[in-house]
Each structure stands twice: as C-alpha cells, then as structure tokens.
Amino acid sequence: MDRHEIIAKLKTPKYYLPIGGALILLFGAIAAIFLFYAGYAIGRYEVGPFKDAQRGEYKIFGTRLEEAGRDAVKTGWLENTDQLTSIFFKLDVSAGEIPVSREGSGGGITSFGNDILLVAHTGEIFAIGSASDYRKVNIAxxxxxxxxxxxxxxxRFSHLRHAVHYFRVNDILHIDEGQLRGLALSYTYWDDAESCYGNAVSFLPIDNSVSSIDHVTASADDWREIFRTSPCLPLKERVRAMEGHMAGGRMAFRAPASLFLTSGEYHWDGIFAPEALSPVRDADYGKVIEIDLASGDARHVSLGHRNMQGILFEPDGDLWVVEHGERGGDELNLIVDGADYGWPRETLGTQYSGLPLPNIVSYGRHNTFQEPAYAWLPSIATSNMTLIENFHESWDGDFLVASLAGQKLVRVRVRDNSVQFAEEIEVGQRIRYVHQHNDGRIVMWTDDHYIAFLEPARVDATQEFIESFIASAEWEGSVKTALQDAVAECGLCHSFRPDEHRAGPALGAIAETRIGATNWDGYSAAMASKSGKWDQETLAAFLDNPDAVVPGTSMPDPALDDPATREAMAELLLAIRNHIE
Structure with missing residues (x-):
C-alpha cells in the first residue's frame, strides 16, 4: 500500500472519526489540566484534588526552599577550608564538628564570660572555647x-505530612543587666492537649556571682516561661502540618528589661495555609514583639513580616531585622514602630514556582507598605546577623548577615539608614548563625553542625600601605572618610593589588601606564584602543566622567561627586604604583 492509498483510506469515516475523536479528547485533557492549574496556582480556587496539586507543586519546586540542602553530602569543607577571602583582607578559619544528638538544623549562639554558648536545634547547650574545645553543659x-x-x-495525626526535624529551638541569649541576669531560650512549643503549636520564650535566672557556665546546673523545671504566642495554631492540612523552619524566633535585648522577638508566620500566609496571619493584629505571627521581662507584658512593634531570622540593635537604638522572602525578596528592614511591612500583600519576590503571589497589591514593586532598606534578588536565604565591632577597622560598624542557600556571609554597610554596599564572602556552607564573641572573634554555626571561628589574617602590604597613606595624608577628615568609602566601593569590583584582577583590572597596576595596557582580558574595545596614559589628571577626570575620557567605555560612573575625593583617589593610585616599584 503506497502513501496515496494510505491517505485515501484515512479520509474515510471509518478511520478519521476515531482518530479525530481521540485528538479532541487529547486536546481537551491538555486544556483541562492547564485550566485546573491556572485556577489552582494563580487564582487559588480550591478545585479538584487541590491539596494533592499543592503538594505536587511543592515537590517540583521544592529545591528552591530553604531546606533544599539539608541532606547534602559533606564535601571536605572542614578539611579544605582554612581561609576565606574578603575585599580588604583574608579571614583565617578554624573549625570543628559538634556532636548533636539528632537530625536537623537550627539553634543559636550567645556569649557567657570567656565561653561561647551554642544551643543546637535539639536544645542541647554546649560551651565552646575554640574549634576543638567544647563540652556539653549541665543545663536541660x-x-x-x-x-x-x-x-x-x-x-493520631499520621495522615498529615510532617517534618518533625523542623520542630526546634531557635535562639539563645545571655542577658546581663544589673539584677536581671540569665539565659533566654526561644523555641517552638506543642500543646498536646489542644493539639496546637506556636512560639515560646523561657528564661533561666542566673545569679550575678556565677562566673562560669560550668557552675550552673538546671533542669527543665528551672526555666520560667515568659511568653507564648497566641493563638495556638492548629496543624495544617496543606503541605506540611507544622512548618517549624518558618518560626523565626530570634532575639535581641534592650536595657533595662525589653526582649525583642521575631515571630515568624509558620507559613500561615494564605497559600500554604488557609489564612494569612501576618496582617492580623490579633495574631502574634509575622510580628516583631517586645516583651517586658519585668512585667511579662508584650506588644507588637511591627507587622507584615514573613520569617525573620536575624535581629540586632545599633548603638544609636535603631532596630534592624533580616527576613526570608520566597523566590526573591529577602529583606533587610529598619523597624519603625507600628509599621506594616506588607507580607504577603507586597513583596519583591514571587512564589517558589515563579508565579505571582495571589492578591498582591503590586508586582515587582514595594511602594504601598513600609519598604525594605535592601532586598536580595535572587534570594540568598538570609539567616541571622550580627553587628561587627573591634574586629577590623574596615569592617567595624557593619552588619554581617548569614545565608543558607547562598552559603555565604554578606557584609552590609548602612549609612543614614540606607545600604551603601553588600559585600558577599563565599563560605561554602549553609550558615545558620553568625555571632561576634566578646573577644572579637566571629563565630559561625552551620547546618552541617560545624562551629567555625573567623579572625583577620595578616594584612598584605598593599592594604597596609593604603591605610598608612590615608592616615598620614594632609587632607581634611571628611576627604579621608570619603576616600575610605570610595576604596570600599571600588574594591567590590577591583583589587588594589597589582597582581590581582577581579571583575575589573587591578587598580594597583594602572597608574603611569598606557590606558588599557594591563593583562586583564575584559577591556572594552573603546578602552583597549584608547591612546594616552593614566597620569593624575587623566585619572581624576576619568573618575569624574568615565565616558568623557573614554567614549564607549563599559565603566559605570563611580559617583565620586567631590573633586577633592577624586584627586585623593588619583593621588592614592599613583602612590601605590610608586610604592610598589
């Protein structure tokens, strides 16, 4: 039978009717699936097997969730990491593994005298002196x-989906203010009689005469519960019954007796649960909460949050938090008393699937509710943060933010309540907590149960020269400060060393050389073909307006608006070159 006979046969009703019917059914099924998913994912109409579809979405896109890497195989990080690289100096790393009794991640760090106190997600408390010096304390x-x-x-709830390892202790804080001394512990609680859960904080008083945590022995009954969120939340039927990784639960203290708690919304957002609790003023979820340790009274400081895992006070009293978005929209927020930060009605992110959140008031904007000081797109899964003091002059006063999915530290500089820059420092571990000990060392706690200590490595000759040159220069103090800031900004893309190219060419190698003449391979055609050399006048003019000096250059405007600062930077680059030679 040739091709023409086959075609003729298919044109008869005996054949084309069944084939046509099958095609109609196929296209109808495809359309039905599409319409169902559109109704489910976009409109959130609970049609068909809604819960099964939602679980399916969670499985498909779950790799983007915070917990994606919790079961990742350890890859020799402990043995192979002895330094981290930041813009101004390298960080020496010493790390060790802490033996935690069960699967999971979480916990927090505080300082108690010479010891660092680590609480694991299990509630086990360890006193740590160094990467190899740790012991479990006698505090239940x-x-x-x-x-x-x-x-x-x-x-009795085995028909629901559970992640028991997310039921955890979230933070520990040593409070030492006059006669108020002790440990505060925040955690998820379970009320078995009512079959519900929420956030709680308990306090363990410690006498002022106690000089070492080794002198403290406490049972579970020695703790006094000082706060419990309300209402007590029922188990969910959507996705997970309890989402303990969304608890927040981080703490900060303000004298004389105020404890500030970040209470997450446990995924009660109208998507993973039937109701969004962050905007509800009568619910203690998605809120920053101030607890008076003297009276036990509590109040909402702000609302409209998702999952805040970092909180700190600046010396001037400003309160800052970092919180998780979904897919994009991790936020650094300056807390304004009484403000609504918009979750889940406004965010700079999307659902994990990439679709817009339902019922948002704006898409890709944040101009209706209190806006963040900074947002990460894509998300890095911000964990907690700490304020750096007396560590290194180029870092002091900055925030250090931990990240989970990003596996990095982020050094954030805030000026006049705005973020000047955010330097990313690759670590290669999911960092659950970062803390600065009272001896200046920075301590990290990772989801692989590593405790890691960071200290500045020996400053290299170029950095020593820059610091000495600026300190001894006969410029006004404002010019020196502006130049230090400019060095930090330029250092995000360039090294001041002559032998280290980054995203841009090494600045330590360009002065008094032909324009575009280093061995960096990323020059634009305009820069590579430009004649002339980088003398002080040309450098200052380029810093003022790059495109006027090299038309078509890919170098953006460095925003050095002050002529004195531009001249100082040009003078510094010439001095580095002459010093090196």
Whole structure:
C-alpha cells in the first residue's frame, strides 16, 4: 500500500472519526489540566484534588526552599577550608564538628564570660572555647513538647505530612543587666492537649556571682516561661502540618528589661495555609514583639513580616531585622514602630514556582507598605546577623548577615539608614548563625553542625600601605572618610593589588601606564584602543566622567561627586604604583 492509498483510506469515516475523536479528547485533557492549574496556582480556587496539586507543586519546586540542602553530602569543607577571602583582607578559619544528638538544623549562639554558648536545634547547650574545645553543659532545655508532637505525628495525626526535624529551638541569649541576669531560650512549643503549636520564650535566672557556665546546673523545671504566642495554631492540612523552619524566633535585648522577638508566620500566609496571619493584629505571627521581662507584658512593634531570622540593635537604638522572602525578596528592614511591612500583600519576590503571589497589591514593586532598606534578588536565604565591632577597622560598624542557600556571609554597610554596599564572602556552607564573641572573634554555626571561628589574617602590604597613606595624608577628615568609602566601593569590583584582577583590572597596576595596557582580558574595545596614559589628571577626570575620557567605555560612573575625593583617589593610585616599584 503506497502513501496515496494510505491517505485515501484515512479520509474515510471509518478511520478519521476515531482518530479525530481521540485528538479532541487529547486536546481537551491538555486544556483541562492547564485550566485546573491556572485556577489552582494563580487564582487559588480550591478545585479538584487541590491539596494533592499543592503538594505536587511543592515537590517540583521544592529545591528552591530553604531546606533544599539539608541532606547534602559533606564535601571536605572542614578539611579544605582554612581561609576565606574578603575585599580588604583574608579571614583565617578554624573549625570543628559538634556532636548533636539528632537530625536537623537550627539553634543559636550567645556569649557567657570567656565561653561561647551554642544551643543546637535539639536544645542541647554546649560551651565552646575554640574549634576543638567544647563540652556539653549541665543545663536541660525547658519542656517544648517535642516528644509529644513526635508521638502525635506518628500516631493520631499520621495522615498529615510532617517534618518533625523542623520542630526546634531557635535562639539563645545571655542577658546581663544589673539584677536581671540569665539565659533566654526561644523555641517552638506543642500543646498536646489542644493539639496546637506556636512560639515560646523561657528564661533561666542566673545569679550575678556565677562566673562560669560550668557552675550552673538546671533542669527543665528551672526555666520560667515568659511568653507564648497566641493563638495556638492548629496543624495544617496543606503541605506540611507544622512548618517549624518558618518560626523565626530570634532575639535581641534592650536595657533595662525589653526582649525583642521575631515571630515568624509558620507559613500561615494564605497559600500554604488557609489564612494569612501576618496582617492580623490579633495574631502574634509575622510580628516583631517586645516583651517586658519585668512585667511579662508584650506588644507588637511591627507587622507584615514573613520569617525573620536575624535581629540586632545599633548603638544609636535603631532596630534592624533580616527576613526570608520566597523566590526573591529577602529583606533587610529598619523597624519603625507600628509599621506594616506588607507580607504577603507586597513583596519583591514571587512564589517558589515563579508565579505571582495571589492578591498582591503590586508586582515587582514595594511602594504601598513600609519598604525594605535592601532586598536580595535572587534570594540568598538570609539567616541571622550580627553587628561587627573591634574586629577590623574596615569592617567595624557593619552588619554581617548569614545565608543558607547562598552559603555565604554578606557584609552590609548602612549609612543614614540606607545600604551603601553588600559585600558577599563565599563560605561554602549553609550558615545558620553568625555571632561576634566578646573577644572579637566571629563565630559561625552551620547546618552541617560545624562551629567555625573567623579572625583577620595578616594584612598584605598593599592594604597596609593604603591605610598608612590615608592616615598620614594632609587632607581634611571628611576627604579621608570619603576616600575610605570610595576604596570600599571600588574594591567590590577591583583589587588594589597589582597582581590581582577581579571583575575589573587591578587598580594597583594602572597608574603611569598606557590606558588599557594591563593583562586583564575584559577591556572594552573603546578602552583597549584608547591612546594616552593614566597620569593624575587623566585619572581624576576619568573618575569624574568615565565616558568623557573614554567614549564607549563599559565603566559605570563611580559617583565620586567631590573633586577633592577624586584627586585623593588619583593621588592614592599613583602612590601605590610608586610604592610598589
């Protein structure tokens, strides 16, 4: 049978009717699936097997969630990492593994005298002196209800989906203010009688005469619960029954007796749960909460948050938090008393699937509710943060933000309540917590249960020269400060060393040389073909208006608006070149 006979046969009703019917059914099924998903994912109409579809979405796109890397195989980081690289100096790393009793991640760090106190997600508390010097202390955690919840998850609520390892202790804080001294612990609690959960804070008083944590022994009953969120939340039928990784639960203290708690919304956002609690003023979720340790009274400081995992006070009293977005929209927020930060009605991110959040008031904008000081797009999964003091003059006063999915530290400089820059420092670990100990060392706690200490490595000759040159120069103080800031900004893309190219050419190698003549391979055609050399006048003019000196250059305007600062930078580059030679 040739091709023409086959075509003729297919044109008869005996053949084309069944084939046509099958095609109609196929296209109808495809259209039905598309319309169902559109209704489910965009409109959130609970049609068809809604919960199964939602779980399917979670599985498909779940690799973007915070917990994606928790089961990743350890890849020799402990053995192979002895330094990290930042713009101004390298960081020496010493790290060790802490033996935690069960699977999971979480916890927090505080300082107590010479010791660092680490609380694991389990509630186990370790005193740590160095990467190889640790011991478990004789302090039991308060009763969180973990054992009862685990039994309920395996028993009467086994028909729901659980992630028991996310039921955890979230932070520890040593408070030492006059007669008010002790440890505060924040955690998820489970009320077995009511079958519900939420955030709680307990306090363990410690006498002022105690000089070492080794002298403290405490049972679960020695803790006093000082706060519990309301309402107590029922288990969810959507996705996970309890989403403990969305608890927030980080703490900061303000004298004389105020404890500030970040209370997350446990994924009660109208998507993963039937109701969004962050905007609800009668619910203690998605809020920054101030707790009076003297009276036990509590109040909402701000609302409209998602999952805040970092909180700190600046010396001037400003309160800052970092919080997780979904896909994009991690935020650094300056907390304004009474302000609404918009979640889930406004965000600079999307759902994990890439679709817009339902019922948002703006898409890709944040101009209706209190806007963030800074947002990360894409998300780095911000964890906690600490304020750096007496560590290194190029870092002091900056925030250090930990990240989970990004596996990095981010050094953030804030000026006049605005972010000047955010330097990313690659670490290669999911960093759960970062803390500066009272001896100046920076301490990291990772999801692989590593404790890591960071200290400045020996400053190289170029950096020493820059610091000495600026200090001894006969410029006004404002010019020196502006030049230091400019060096930090330029250092985000360039090295001042003559032998280290980064995103841009090494600045330490260009003065008094032909324009575009270093061995950096990223010059634009305009720069590579430009005649002349980088003398002081040309450098200052280029810093004022790059395109006027080299038309078509890819170098953006460095925004050095002050002529004195431009001249100082040009003078510094010439001095580095002459010093090196």
């Amino acid at each position: 955690r308060p009763d969180t209800g973990y054992e009862q919840y685990k039994a309920a998850a395996e028993g």
